[in-house]
Amino acid sequence: GESVGLHLPTLSVQEGDNSIINCAYSNSASDYFIWYKQESGKGPQFIIDIRSNMDKRQGQRVTVLLNKTVKHLSLQIAATQPGDSAVYFCAEKERMYSGGGADGLTFGKGTHLIIQP
Amino acid sequence: GAGVSQSPRYKVAKRGQDVALRCDPISGHVSLFWYQQALGQGPEFLTYFQNEAQLDKSGLPSDRFFAERPEGSVSTLKIQRTQQEDSAVYLCASSLIGTGSEQFFGPGTRLTVL
Known part of the structure; x- marks a missing residue:
């Protein structure tokens, strides 16, 4: 299938190493953040989310860190596996719950993660 | 269980043609969203439905774009008089x-306008 990774920043890591993908956001009113994984020819797949009243959240092999002071979000993937190869997007939302517009997610440009054997 | 399905998966249209893209959401899901994803970019929000009500259409790029969800389940995104710049993947x-x-x-749905 056609790659969604063209013209995107690329991060290449060795299998088994940890990966850190970074994201800067601009809307200081955003209070809900999500990381998505997108494989070629597929829709985005939810990985993990975090609300603005938290600075860290852990899932299975993944950790999301939020620094609201500098408007920075990161995704850490432990022990990277070949199946982790994909494009990763951060997304933000101004209000976690609907009301008054701004109901959709705002996605970043994405990072293409490549796993070297 | 079944996830969100979209049809067709690929659509080629000549400039000026009208197209209709279908989305079948997960059964019982109240909210439905349409996004447009250009090659090498992140998805961009188009419109949002809560049941049959279109509560937010702030992302629709022009009045050639129209979305509906008449019975609060299946949704259709229609693009009239397609232009080359409409070429993108449309995500539901x-x-x-x-x-x-x-x-x-x-x-x-990957739309290519020639």
């Missing part, structure tokens, strides 16, 4: 309740 997502719950995305 649904969520169980409101806009604060996890959005599940379909595989998308």
Whole structure:
């Protein structure tokens, strides 16, 4: 299938190493953040989310860190596996719950993660 | 269980043609979203439905774009008089309740306008 990774920043890591993908956001009113994984020819797949009243959240092999002071979000993937190869997007939302517009997610440009054997 | 499905998966249209893209959300999901994803970019929000009500259409790029969800389930995104700049992947997502719950995305429809 056609790659969604063209013209995107690329991060290449060795299998088994940890990966850190970074994201800067601009809307200081955003209070809900999500990381998505997108494989070629597929829709985005939810990985993990975090609300603005938290600075860290852990899932299975993944950790999301939020620094609201500098408007920075990161995704850490432990022990990277070949199946982790994909494009990763951060997304933000101004209000976690609907009301008054701004109901959709705002996605970043994405990072293409490549796993070297 | 079945996820979000979209049809067709691929659509080629001549400039000026009208197209209709279909989304079948997960059964029981109240909220439905449409996004447009250009090559090498992140998805961009187009419009949002809560049941049959279109609550937000702020992302629709022009009045050539129209979306409906008449019975609160299946949704159709229609693009009239397609232009080359409309070429993109159109993604549909649904969520169980409101806009604060996890959005599940379909595989998308890749539209190519010649």
